[in-house]
Amino acid sequence: MKEIEIKMTYREYPDLHDLPEDEQMLVSEAVAAASGAYAPYSRFMVGAAMLFNDGSVIRGANVENAAYPSGSCAEKTVLSYAISNYPGKKSVAIAIAALSGGKLTREPVPPCGNCRQMLLEEEKRQGSEIKVILTGKDKIIELKNCESLMPLHFTKSNLES
């Protein structure tokens, strides 16, 4: 029997202004994206902004549906847009922010399991790390890649083994 330990570390910043300027900008883009959410059922508006290595940024938001499972999370929206429109571009970071009652949440919102799975696949597809920036009013959390969101993950290589 072997006991295996998988470690993950992340950084916590008390203030947005502690981040480098390009990341502050990406956080503002995620907050702006949240206001474009269609969330009449949960009223929880999530925005995601993705920064490419050429400096360009794209945005996505959650889109709900009366048939609840048909809805899409903000991360899934922005990833689908990135992959279908810019398959050759490399993303370097994704920022996520949510508005509850019209205000930025106090705590950063961590991506759901499905979105973690999708983020991981995109990181593997493009072959380089995508930093994850989770925004809250009280603190900002930064993970150096998507893989740290998902230890012991299922990937394409499992299908081939």
Ligand code: THU
């Ligand atoms: N949501 C996201 O957009 N991203 C997440 O990572 C967590 C949840 C959305 C889905 C749904 O529209 C609303 O937030 C409440 O769960």
